[in-house]
Amino acid sequence: xxxxxxxxxxxxxxxxxxxxxxxxxxxxxxxxxxxxAILSGGAxxxxxxxxxxxxxxxxxxxxxxxxxxxxxxxNGVADYYNLVNERDGGINGVKILFEECETxxxxxxxxxxxERLKGKGPTGAAFVNPLSTGITFALTEKTxxxxxxxxxxxxxxxxxxxxxxxxxxxxLLGTYWSAADIAIQHVAKEVGGFDKLKGKKISLLxxxxxxxxxxxxxxxxxAKKYGFEFTPIPVTHPGxxxxxxxxxxxxxxxxxxxxxxxxxxNGTAVKEAAAVAYPRDKMIGVWWSGxxxxxxxxxxxxxGYKALMLQHGAGKFPVHAEIEKHVxxxxxxxxxxxxxxxxLYNRGMVNAMLGVEAIRKAQEKFGKKPLTGEQVRxxxxxxxxxxxxxxxxxxxGMLKPIKISCSDHEGARDGRVQQWDGKGWKVxxxxxxxxxxxxxxxxxxxxxxxxxxxxxxxxxxxxES
Amino acid sequence: MLYREAGQxxxxxxxxxxxxxIRQDRMALAILLGIAFIGVPxxxxxxxxxxxxDYLLRAILLPFLILALAAIGVNxxxxxxxxxxxxxxAFMAIGAYSAYKLGTGVHIxxxxxxxxxxxxxxxxxxxxxxxxxxxxxxxxxFGIPSLRIKGLYLAVATLAAQFFFDWVFLRVxxxxxxxxxxxxxxxxxxxxxLNVGTPIERYMLCLIFVTVxxxxxxxxxxxxxxxxxxxxxxxxxxxxxxGIRPLYAKLTAFAVSSFIIGVAGALWxxxxxxxxxxxxxxxxxxxxxxxxxxxxxxxxxxxxFIGAAFILILPIMLNLLPxxxxxxxxxxxxxxxxxxxxxxxxCYLLIKEPHGFARLISIGKEKLRLWPFPY
Numbered sequence: 065x066x067x068x069x070x071x072x073x074x075x076x077x078x079x080x081x082x083x084x085x086x087x088x089x090x091x092x093x094x095x096x097x098x099x100x101a102i103l104s105g106g107a108x109x110x111x112x113x114x115x116x117x118x119x120x121x122x123x124x125x126x127x128x129x130x131x132x133x134x135x136x137x138x139n140g141v142a143d144y145y146n147l148v149n150e151r152d153g154g155i156n157g158v159k160i161l162f163e164e165c166e167t168x169x170x171x172x173x174x175x176x177x178x179e180r181l182k183g184k185g186p187t188g189a190a191f192v193n194p195l196s197t198g199i200t201f202a203l204t205e206k207t208x209x210x211x212x213x214x215x216x217x218x219x220x221x222x223x224x225x226x227x228x229x230x231x232x233x234x235x236l237l238g239t240y241w242s243a244a245d246i247a248i249q250h251v252a253k254e255v256g257g258f259d260k261l262k263g264k265k266i267s268l269l270x271x272x273x274x275x276x277x278x279x280x281x282x283x284x285x286x287a288k289k290y291g292f293e294f295t296p297i298p299v300t301h302p303g304x305x306x307x308x309x310x311x312x313x314x315x316x317x318x319x320x321x322x323x324x325x326x327x328x329x330n331g332t333a334v335k336e337a338a339a340v341a342y343p344r345d346k347m348i349g350v351w352w353s354g355x356x357x358x359x360x361x362x363x364x365x366x367x368g369y370k371a372l373m374l375q376h377g378a379g380k381f382p383v384h385a386e387i388e389k390h391v392x393x394x395x396x397x398x399x400x401x402x403x404x405x406x407x408l409y410n411r412g413m414v415n416a417m418l419g420v421e422a423i424r425k426a427q428e429k430f431g432k433k434p435l436t437g438e439q440v441r442x443x444x445x446x447x448x449x450x451x452x453x454x455x456x457x458x459x460x461g462m463l464k465p466i467k468i469s470c471s472d473h474e475g476a477r478d479g480r481v482q483q484w485d486g487k488g489w490k491v492x493x494x495x496x497x498x499x500x501x502x503x504x505x506x507x508x509x510x511x512x513x514x515x516x517x518x519x520x521x522x523x524x525x526x527x528e529s
Numbered sequence: 530m531l532y533r534e535a536g537q538x539x540x541x542x543x544x545x546x547x548x549x550x551i552r553q554d555r556m557a558l559a560i561l562l563g564i565a566f567i568g569v570p571x572x573x574x575x576x577x578x579x580x581x582x583d584y585l586l587r588a589i590l591l592p593f594l595i596l597a598l599a600a601i602g603v604n605x606x607x608x609x610x611x612x613x614x615x616x617x618x619a620f621m622a623i624g625a626y627s628a629y630k631l632g633t634g635v636h637i638x639x640x641x642x643x644x645x646x647x648x649x650x651x652x653x654x655x656x657x658x659x660x661x662x663x664x665x666x667x668x669x670x671f672g673i674p675s676l677r678i679k680g681l682y683l684a685v686a687t688l689a690a691q692f693f694f695d696w697v698f699l700r701v702x703x704x705x706x707x708x709x710x711x712x713x714x715x716x717x718x719x720x721x722x723l724n725v726g727t728p729i730e731r732y733m734l735c736l737i738f739v740t741v742x743x744x745x746x747x748x749x750x751x752x753x754x755x756x757x758x759x760x761x762x763x764x765x766x767x768x769x770x771x772g773i774r775p776l777y778a779k780l781t782a783f784a785v786s787s788f789i790i791g792v793a794g795a796l797w798x799x800x801x802x803x804x805x806x807x808x809x810x811x812x813x814x815x816x817x818x819x820x821x822x823x824x825x826x827x828x829x830x831x832x833x834f835i836g837a838a839f840i841l842i843l844p845i846m847l848n849l850l851p852x853x854x855x856x857x858x859x860x861x862x863x864x865x866x867x868x869x870x871x872x873x874x875x876c877y878l879l880i881k882e883p884h885g886f887a888r889l890i891s892i893g894k895e896k897l898r899l900w901p902f903p904y
Contacts, residue, residue, distance in 0.1 A: 126861035135861075154809040158702040163852070171809060172592070175802070176845065178718060179588035201804045209726075221710065272699060274710035298699075302618040337582055510709065513539070517633075 117161040118154070118423060118434045119185020120145065123177050123194045129302035130169040130327035132357040132409055137195060139399035140165065140412025143387050145397075148420055150390040155423050156432040160259040161185055165248065167199065169327070175198030177205075182210055187434040191215050191419055191444070197274075197275035200233075205518075208232045212437035213422075213444050217415045218243075218351055218374040222278055222503075223510035228522040230511065232437075234444050234473045236418055237374055240275075241282040241506060242477040242484065242498035243350050244322075246372055248286050249496045250348065250481050251320050262291035267313060269306075269333060270324040279324060279350070281506060289502075303329025310336040323349040323371075323449050330358035336366035345370060348481070355407040360483045361374040367486045372479050374460035376414055378489050380405040383413065383458030407489065410462065417457060445470055445528070464495075470525035478502075532897035548747055565736055568729045571816065573729045580757070586728040588861050593841055594735040595796045600821040600833035601746050602789030607819065608827035609750050610782035611762030612675050616687035617818040620664045620695035620787045621794025622810035626704050628795035629658030633706060653718050657795040664783045664791020672783030676776055676832045679765075691812050698807040714804035731800050731847055738796060758782050790818075824878065826887020835886040 110301045145160045154160055162353040163184065165177035168208050174194055182189045193201055200220040206384035207214045208231065209358035215234045216224070222241040224233035238246075251266065252258045264403070268283060270276030280296055287294035295318065297309050303325055313321060321342065323333050337344055345368035349358070354371020375390055384405055392404075403409060426435050426443025435443075448467045454460055468475040482489040515522055532553050539545040549555045567588070572580035577862035579585050603617050630842020635648040651659070671690040675683050698704050705713045711721050718725040718734075726736050755877050757778040769775055817840060847867040851858045858866070882889055896903070 076540065124860065126859070127864045131861075166848070166860040166864045168864070171802070171806070176588045176592075179584045180849075183582055185586065196808055197710070198712070198808065201710065201714070201806070202802055205803050272807060277710045301811075398828040517714070517716075 071441045074402045074480075088122070090395045091321045099222060116157075116434065117159045117185055119181075119188065120160055120419065121177070121181035121184070122162055122164045123167050123181075123196075123199065124164050125169045125195070126169050127166060128168040128170075128327075129304075132331075133327055133355060134169065134195065136355070136357070136399065136403060136406050136408040137412040137415075139403070139458040139468055140395075140396040140409040140414075141193070141431045143391050143404075143409075144413045144416035144420070145157060146391045146396050147383075147387050150394065150396065155420055156427055156516060158423075158427070158434055160420070167194070167196065169196050169198075171196070171202050175202050176378055178203055178206065178510055182212060185434065187436045188212065188425055189437060190435060190440045191437065193217075193415060193419065195219070195228045197221070198273055201274050204230070204233060207437075209440070210437065213441040215415065215419055215444070217418065218411070221274075221277065222282070223507050225472065225474040225503075225507050226510075226522075227470045227512040228525050229520055230473065231344070231442060231516045231523065236289075236468070236475050237414075237463075238351075238475075238477050238479060238498070239474055239503070240278040240324075240350070241503045242285065243280040243372055243473065243479065244282040245498040245502050246477075246479040246496045247322055247348050247485075248283070248290070248349070248494060249499070250372075252290070253493070255319070258290055264292040264320070265316065265318040266292050266320045267295045267297055267316065267318040268322045268324060269299060269309060270291055270462070271299050271303060271326055272300050275326065275352075278326045280323075281510075282503065283322075285501065285506060297335075299325065299329055302327060304332050306332050306336045310342070312338070312342045313337075313342060319346065323347055323353045325349070325353045325414065330355075331361045334359060334362040334366045334369055336488065338362065338467055344368040345483070348372065351411075351479070354482060354489070356489075357408075364486060366484050369491070371376045371484075371489075372402060373482050374409075374411060374414075375464060375478055375480070376410050376459075377480070377482050377491055378405060378410065381458060381460065381462050383462075384509070387413075388457055414463065417459065418447070418449075421449060421453075421457075424482070444468060446471075447475070452494075470523065470528040531900070532894065548744070548751070558862075562740070564739075566733075570729055570733065583728045584836075586732050587878035589730070589842060589845065590732055591735060591801050592797075593837055594732070594739045595793050595801055596818070596821065596841055597834045598735075598739045598742055598796070599790050599793035599818050600825065600837045601743060602786045602793060603818045604752045604825075604830065605746060605750065605758070605789065606782050606786035607761060607822055608829065608832075609755060610758035610779065610786075612672070612779060612782060613680065613684040613819075614687040614786075614814050615684050615812070615819065616671060616694075617790055618810040618812060618814035619691045620668055621797060621814060622668050622694050622698055622791040622807060623664040623787075624660040624791025624794030625696055625798035625805065625810065626713075627663035627711055627791070628656040629715065629797065630704065630706075631656035632799075636814060642828035650716065652718055652720075653716065653799065657792060657799065658797035661788045661792035664794065665788035668783040668787025668791075669780050672787075675779050675783065688812075691815055695807055695811060696800045696863050698810075708807075708874075709732075712804060712806045714822050715799040718799060725800075735796055735800055736882065738792065742792065742878075743830055743834075746785075746789065750828075750830070754778075754781060756787075762828075820875075824875065824885050826885030829887030831890065832885055832887030835890075840885065843874070847871060 122138060122141055125134035126138060145162050148155060149160055163181060167174040167177050172198060179191055181265050189212050192207060195204060197219050199216060200216050203214055207284050213232050213234055217234060217236040217502055220235045220237050222239035224230035224235050225239055242441055255360055283294050297307055299309055325333055339346060344366060347369055349371035351372045351374040359366035392401055399409060422443040423440055425436060425447050426439045429442060430439045445468055449467050455462055464476055464478050466475040480491055480495055481493040483492045534551045537552050569580060599621060601650040606614050606874045607610050631651045632653055635647040637643055671687060678686060679719060699711065705711055725731055757773045760773050761775060761778045765775055802809060821836035821840045822833060824839050826832025844867050847870055848863055851863050
């Protein structure tokens with residue numbers, strides 16, 4: 065009581081000093097609070113969705129340290145969905161309803177976005193596409209419980225290629241283990257054969273997160289097999305500070321540096337390489353470290369820098385003409401028109417296309433109506449895009465045929481190498497196909513361990529239809 | 530009229546020393562607990578909007594409860610004992626990784642001694658509590674410098690803890706059971722044979738933890754130990770002169786605070802994230818917790834909850850608003866607006882009430898006492 069009384073006295077004096085103002089400001093504050101309460105109550109209301117729309121969430125990042133790469137990608141995704149809606153009136157008449165949610169590449173925000181969007185639309189999310197390996201790891205179990213496929217095209221966890229264990233994960237077009245294998249194949253070609261790899265020094269400059277760490281076990285396996293010396297060099301998020309890493313590269317003088325970076329880390333790596341005079345044509349970026357925003361800021365210093373291609377590169381194809389005609393001509397485009405056809409824009413488009421085709425495939429079985437995630441999963445697992453179909457879609461020359469099955473959620477594992485000439489990316493190699501005899505034992509080993517940890521009974525793929 | 534303790538006579542010592550001596554406070558708390566323990570599950574069970582969807586439970590209430598628990602821990606150290614800490618994220622990480630190791634089985638080969646230490650996987654509840662204990666031990670270790678250094682210098686020392694443990698959990702593969710990607714996932718949540726899987730079960734689990742620890746903390750801070758902490762906070766030399774041992778007071782504050790933060794970290798990893806990487810407990814988490822405590826009110830258990838709600842839920846609301854109201858804004862504009870509005874709200878609040886929400890509440894209580902006849 066004594067304490068309470070003292071507080072009351074203090075408060076009284078406070079009160080007298082400020083007179084009416086204090087009270088007024090309280091009233092204003094209360095009104096504001098009330099307004100906020102009403103508004104926040106409304107925030108949970110789900111808008112009445114039309115019954116014949118297929119909802120697809122877009123987890124994107126247009127802010128933060130990774131926005132330079134996140135923006136073109138998200139634009140590509142949105143533009144392709146708009147194209148399908150504008151040109152075809154949806155997928156077989158089922159319109160695509162999509163909503164973006166900003167994750168900032170942060171895992172906890174990604175989980176929040178997923179929870180926010182997973183139940184929208186008449187049937188919930190068709191699939192989710194987090195564009196972050198960290199978010200993929202966090203969502204893997206949740207999506208399995210919620211029965212929503214998670215498409216991680218060219219990223220995600222490499223062991224999820226094994227669809228028998230990871231029923232809902234689809235690392236389409238290539239995992240990081242495939243990427244590592246392709247990179248080493250290219251290095252071998254440049255040095256004149258796999259037997260010449262012996263004694264060479266190859267460093268991996270990686271983003272210190274699940275994304276950057278993913279290729280390490282594969283590279284260790286390859287190092288042992290071919291006898292090259294492998295050094296992983298971590299770079300802390302977000303990657304603007306790389307001085308000490310490049311100093312150690314300068315001392316160690318590796319024959320090749322593989323770059324597994326994202327966002328500002330890529331551009332910084334190129335500039336730091338120039339600062340220590342490490343030859344840029346001995347650097348090979350993964351397909352996430354080989355887009356225009358990664359090299360343009362470095363100007364002439366970036367000339368010669370090489371990067372893997374997730375099949376496609378930059379440039380315009382028939383589908384771009386369609387997008388310009390049906391989306392941009394109507395003023396519905398998401399990107400600046402000049403940036404259509406950039407590497408990551410194209411990747412977003414490819415990603416959206418594969419999802420749309422999976423829904424189309426699932427509609428063959430389940431009917432032309434909005435489908436649930438579980439049904440779309442079937443469509444993904446039975447997706448088979450032939451050369452002719454890709455041509456029809458306007459992706460000829462960007463992609464090779466892809467066929468997904470229960471045991472192979474990757475579908476294709478081809479890549480090329482491109483080089484920056486100061487103005488644009490030039491394809492400098494033939495097609496490489498990742499050697500499954502290298503990756504498969506690791507996939508089996510790691511996915512079996514995951515299944516044992518999580519008490520998952522792997523599906524029998526011979527019985528899946 | 531409504532909130533006046535006049536006429537509530539206390540006839541026993543027990544009544545006089547109750548945690549909440551005022552009847553209206555007790556009633557308010559009972560209603561709050563009733564809503565949290567019975568109301569929310571019922572609403573969720575009958576699918577009543579907005580509790581029917583997982584979103585509210587899994588993406589808002591769950592992280593809110595866990596971060597509120599962590600904020601209570603931080604508040605004990607920063608708010609009650611006055612030791613500024615920037616290492617809260619590290620203590621959460623220690624709780625999470627210790628619980629993970631204990632929950633999946635510990636194996637330390639000591640070849641040079643000719644044997645190995647092997648602990649079989651422990652039950653989840655035990656590993657979470659032991660995770661807290663591990664954080665407490667480390668908390669004491671990193672609390673030792675507080676005996677010599679104070680204020681901002683101590684903040685720098687705790688910052689060292691933050692970066693050290695960030696590094697440890699990234700670089701020492703033993704802690705992640707040699708996971709190739711460095712990302713680990715929690716064991717299944719079995720409590721006494723009961724699997725806690727659905728959002729509502731997870732919510733109840735966290736609610737029980739938070740309620741128990743909030744009551745323990747509330748009781749602790751008004752007792753002998755809490756008074757020692759506050760004496761140290763207000764003036765350590767004076768406290769020492771009246772016979773309070775700074776060593777004991779400061780280290781107990783570090784231990785209790787780290788224990789609670791460690792448990793919160795284990796819950797954050799096991800119950801909320803399910804699968805995580807060290808980035809989940811980065812310096813940003815430490816700062817977030819510190820801001821919760823400052824905004825909520827230093828030295829207030831209730832303030833920890835309000836601070837957690839403000840820092841965690843308000844940005845989400847701001848982010849949701851434009852879409853829900855149908856305002857056509859791009860996500861980047863919304864996110865930038867969110868930062869601008871949220872930042873200005875923090876500035877406004879701290880200018881208007883530097884002591885945070887807890888102070889606003891106590892002012893509100895004083896006003897209620899006089900209502901409706903203020904003089």
